[in-house]
Amino acid sequence: MADRTDSGNASQRSPNPVQVQKFLGGLDYPVDKATLLDQAENAGADDRVLEALRALPEQEYDSPTAISRQLGQLH
DSSP: HHHHHHHHHHHOOOOOHHHHHSSSSSSOOSHHHHHHHHHHHTTOOOHHHHHHHHHHOOOOOOOOHHHHHHHHHHH
């Protein structure tokens, strides 16, 4: 059981970019961090996706790829 808990904690901290992007559809880029969070919340994103987005730097993102790249650097 300890292994399951450990991997659960890891996945809660870092959803993969595909999981994040499914909540960000329909955005017009560039967008700022607040807009990303609003969109994800309105789309029903779960806590781990919202936490990952909250951990992103405050900046404008010009594409889904830019978001994914920043998410990858959080690991």
